[in-house]
Amino acid sequence: xKLEGIPRIAALGLAAFAAALAPPRLDAQQDHTGKLIxxxxxxxxxxxxxxxxxxxxxxxxxxxxPFDPEAVxxxxxxxxxxxxxxxxxxxxxxxxxxGVEVVFPVDEKxxxxxLRFIVEDTSTKRPSIRLKRIRDAISTxxxxxxxxxxLQMDAQQIVxxxxxxxxxxxxxxxxLQEREDGAHITFTIKEGPRVRIHDIVFTGNxxxxxxxxxxxxxxxxxxxFFGFFHSGxxxxxxxxxxxxxxxxxxxxxxxxxxLVAIDGVEFYDENSRMRIRIIVEEGPRYTFTGYTLKGNKVxxxxxxxxxxxxxxxxxxxxxxxxxDRAEILKYYKDRAYIYAKVTPFPVFPERxxxxxxxxxxxxxxxxxxxxxxxxxxxxxQDRVIRRELEFYPGEKVNWYKLxxxxxxxxxxxxxxxxxxxxxxSTPDAPNRxxxxxKIEEEAxxxxxxxxxxxxxxxxxxxxxxxKRNFDFTDxxxxxxxxxxxxxxxGQTLNIVLQPGTRRSLYQFxxxxxxxxxxxxxxxxxGSSIKIIRRDYDEDRLSLRPSLSHALDFDRDLVFxxxxxxxxxxxxxxxxxxxPDVFDVEGHTTVIxxxxxxxxxxxxxxxxxxxxxxxxxxxxxxxxxxxxGGDVDFNKLEGSLSLYxxxxxxxxxxxxxxxxxxxxxxxxxxxxxxRESVPIFERFFLGGPNTVRGFRFRGLGPHFKxxxxxxxAAFYGNVEYSFPxxxxxxxxxxFFDYGNLAVEPSVFEVDEMRYAVGAGLRMNFxxxxxxxxxxxxxxxxxxxxxxxxxxxxxxxxxxxF
Numbered sequence: 001x002k003l004e005g006i007p008r009i010a011a012l013g014l015a016a017f018a019a020a021l022a023p024p025r026l027d028a029q030q031d032h033t034g035k036l037i038x039x040x041x042x043x044x045x046x047x048x049x050x051x052x053x054x055x056x057x058x059x060x061x062x063x064x065x066p067f068d069p070e071a072v073x074x075x076x077x078x079x080x081x082x083x084x085x086x087x088x089x090x091x092x093x094x095x096x097x098x099g100v101e102v103v104f105p106v107d108e109k110x111x112x113x114x115l116r117f118i119v120e121d122t123s124t125k126r127p128s129i130r131l132k133r134i135r136d137a138i139s140t141x142x143x144x145x146x147x148x149x150x151l152q153m154d155a156q157q158i159v160x161x162x163x164x165x166x167x168x169x170x171x172x173x174x175x176l177q178e179r180e181d182g183a184h185i186t187f188t189i190k191e192g193p194r195v196r197i198h199d200i201v202f203t204g205n206x207x208x209x210x211x212x213x214x215x216x217x218x219x220x221x222x223x224x225f226f227g228f229f230h231s232g233x234x235x236x237x238x239x240x241x242x243x244x245x246x247x248x249x250x251x252x253x254x255x256x257x258x259l260v261a262i263d264g265v266e267f268y269d270e271n272s273r274m275r276i277r278i279i280v281e282e283g284p285r286y287t288f289t290g291y292t293l294k295g296n297k298v299x300x301x302x303x304x305x306x307x308x309x310x311x312x313x314x315x316x317x318x319x320x321x322x323x324d325r326a327e328i329l330k331y332y333k334d335r336a337y338i339y340a341k342v343t344p345f346p347v348f349p350e351r352x353x354x355x356x357x358x359x360x361x362x363x364x365x366x367x368x369x370x371x372x373x374x375x376x377x378x379x380x381q382d383r384v385i386r387r388e389l390e391f392y393p394g395e396k397v398n399w400y401k402l403x404x405x406x407x408x409x410x411x412x413x414x415x416x417x418x419x420x421x422x423x424x425s426t427p428d429a430p431n432r433x434x435x436x437x438k439i440e441e442e443a444x445x446x447x448x449x450x451x452x453x454x455x456x457x458x459x460x461x462x463x464x465x466x467k468r469n470f471d472f473t474d475x476x477x478x479x480x481x482x483x484x485x486x487x488x489x490g491q492t493l494n495i496v497l498q499p500g501t502r503r504s505l506y507q508f509x510x511x512x513x514x515x516x517x518x519x520x521x522x523x524x525x526g527s528s529i530k531i532i533r534r535d536y537d538e539d540r541l542s543l544r545p546s547l548s549h550a551l552d553f554d555r556d557l558v559f560x561x562x563x564x565x566x567x568x569x570x571x572x573x574x575x576x577x578x579p580d581v582f583d584v585e586g587h588t589t590v591i592x593x594x595x596x597x598x599x600x601x602x603x604x605x606x607x608x609x610x611x612x613x614x615x616x617x618x619x620x621x622x623x624x625x626x627x628g629g630d631v632d633f634n635k636l637e638g639s640l641s642l643y644x645x646x647x648x649x650x651x652x653x654x655x656x657x658x659x660x661x662x663x664x665x666x667x668x669x670x671x672x673x674r675e676s677v678p679i680f681e682r683f684f685l686g687g688p689n690t691v692r693g694f695r696f697r698g699l700g701p702h703f704k705x706x707x708x709x710x711x712a713a714f715y716g717n718v719e720y721s722f723p724x725x726x727x728x729x730x731x732x733x734f735f736d737y738g739n740l741a742v743e744p745s746v747f748e749v750d751e752m753r754y755a756v757g758a759g760l761r762m763n764f765x766x767x768x769x770x771x772x773x774x775x776x777x778x779x780x781x782x783x784x785x786x787x788x789x790x791x792x793x794x795x796x797x798x799x800f
Contacts, residue, residue: 109145254316257283535577578703592623662716682709693755693778698788700740710740
């Protein structure tokens with residue numbers, strides 16, 4: 001093999017590579033098979049000892065072992081793989097005493113004794129990038145063998161490290177000094193200026209704005225905040241991927257002949273800034289001419305095409321096409337064809353700028369449920385999970401029931417995730433599947449210690465014990481079993497101690513969701529709360545038992561009856577307090593009974609919250625004769641919630657949601673006088689959980705700075721929420737509205753207040769349970785003179 005004209009380093013590299021691939025010749029060794037190895041030598045060592053390298057030969061190549069040609073061949077490869085040698089020759093096997101000797105001839109590489117890095121275009125001569133990162137990126141290490149080929153590759157790798165950090169003009173070279181003790185290597189680096197992208201310019205884009213196209217790209221200009229969010233560094237490979245993204249975006253709009261290319265790159269400010277120019281030739285926009293279906297035998301084309309929305313004669317839209325594909329697929333899955341596939345295929349005519357889409361449909365079989373198995377529930381009893389499922393063995397698979405069951409389990413807030421797996425029950429019955437409900441449990445108990453600052457209540461301490469998967473019959477066998485005891489029955493126990501500067505709350509509640517394994521649920525709740533208001537103190541001691549029944553024909557329709565026994569004390573009243581406060585000074589007993597009808601079809605995703613469906617409820621509370629107590633009133637309340645997912649990604653687990661919420665309340669004293677409705681029973685608005693942009697209780701009539709509340713209230717919001725970081729952080733844009741009236745007869749829609757704003761919702765898993773936190777910035781668009789507004793509001797611990 002001739003190597004003339006090839007640089008010496010490259011020639012050495014090729015020779016070493018060829019030597020590594022060539023198997024050792026063992027033909028002459030076959031006669032020695034089975035003889036005992038009496039001597040082993042690695043010949044040619046100058047820097048390393050025999051003992052240091054013998055363990056690389058393997059167990060079968062050792063003194064006293066039978067000679068095995070394959071083992072010796074493997075030992076030769078192992079020596080080469082150490083990287084210590086530039087050549088490992090064919091082993092030499094000769095007779096020795098009553099056995100054989102094995103000699104491995106080697107040419108040892110120089111050992112790398114030192115590595116230096118010098119930057120020639122800075123005064124410090126030190127790299128701008130951390131030395132550890134550079135050392136980790138290269139294969140040449142001090143103390144290891146020298147590889148000329150690796151040195152060449154390491155110089156290129158150093159350049160790449162610099163270019164990843166924006167030094168796109170970086171250069172690197174190496175110098176090698178061979179001394180008696182080994183090789184000393186110096187990498188000399190020319191860094192050049194650090195370049196940031198300060199402008200990305202599009203030309204030729206008529207349909208899509210430049211800001212829209214820049215938003216598609218991972219390549220970004222340096223942001224205004226010192227490059228904290230977008231550094232603005234240039235990466236050639238990333239820019240190439242971005243060009244493809246822009247092309248795909250245009251094709252999704254019907255520009256199938258689009259051309260997108262880099263038109264040029266300009267450097268200025270001593271090469272520290274760059275401008276990227278991208279040219280777009282959109283070409284014609286193709287017109288959609290309609291859908292055709294292929295492969296559908298169960299459902300007629302007319303039925304499936306009626307599900308679609310894209311209209312023939314309009315510009316092609318990939319988003320509409322995907323929505324129509326998903327709607328057809330959902331139609332199949334809702335009718336038990338869970339393995340159905342719907343694949344779009346664009347069809348272009350030989351001439352013209354039109355496109356037709358053919359949906360290729362693979363229907364497969366209707367699937368019936370054979371068995372329902374539960375997996376992953378270590379602590380939770382099977383019955384707790386099964387009673388939330390909407391599907392049963394023997395039924396056809398219904399996709400909506402699967403979603404609803406998943407939502408039911410998510411509402412329990414004791415599972416981190418819920419998923420399904422379909423497994424054929426028998427090979428002879430392809431239309432029968434077992435459903436495996438895969439559960440990932442949360443830590444079922446939470447002990448929360450801490451303090452915080454809230455809008456409306458000042459500084460509060462917090463000691464809370466929450467057990468969402470409680471079982472009072474699961475007693476511990478010993479003190480060591482307590483952490484894993486009282487678990488598995490799906491009951492909820494909540495104990496809260498919250499001493500605070502302006503509000504102190506002590507609360508206990510216990511809920512059995514399926515009393516005696518029926519559709520009845522029992523809740524026992526009691527609380528003591530002390531609130532230091534601006535001009536008076538309010539103490540409330542209450543007991544609130546309730547019993548609910550889910551109707552048999554629809555478990556989401558629930559009827560609840562309850563009772564409230566409450567003792568309220570108003571004390572420490574300032575002389576300038578509102579007359580309404582003096583009217584209720586001292587102790588007041590409230591005994592009331594209530595009835596509530598609720599219908600909840602909302603689908604919930606763990607940690608994310610509600611994303612689809614609707615919920616309504618209406619409740620009536622009656623206090624007074626013949627129940628006893630000191631006050632007589634009738635209270636009517638109700639609400640409506642709608643959730644509509646406008647976009648879904650990450651396999652249906654992340655949702656962009658538009659929601660609408662409205663709530664009303666009316667309270668009326670039975671003696672038809674304002675004094676018969678005490679101030680502590682009225683409605684109040686304002687704050688993070690009602691109308692944002694207003695202080696807590698800041699909306700409505702006031703006496704000086706004290707809120708008086710109202711006997712009629714109506715409020716709600718329109719929200720757009722979207723994921724910012726997985727399920728844990730969501731952005732919110734909101735429009736809130738609300739109004740209070742002194743009494744129902746004077747309620748005026750014209751006096752409605754409005755606010756707009758944005759915020760963040762964070763639902764981090766904290767000590768085994770999700771901890772909801774809301775941060776909102778709101779601006780009151782319309783308000784009255786007596787209202788009190790507030791821009792920034794916080795809520796902690798209130799589910800969204």
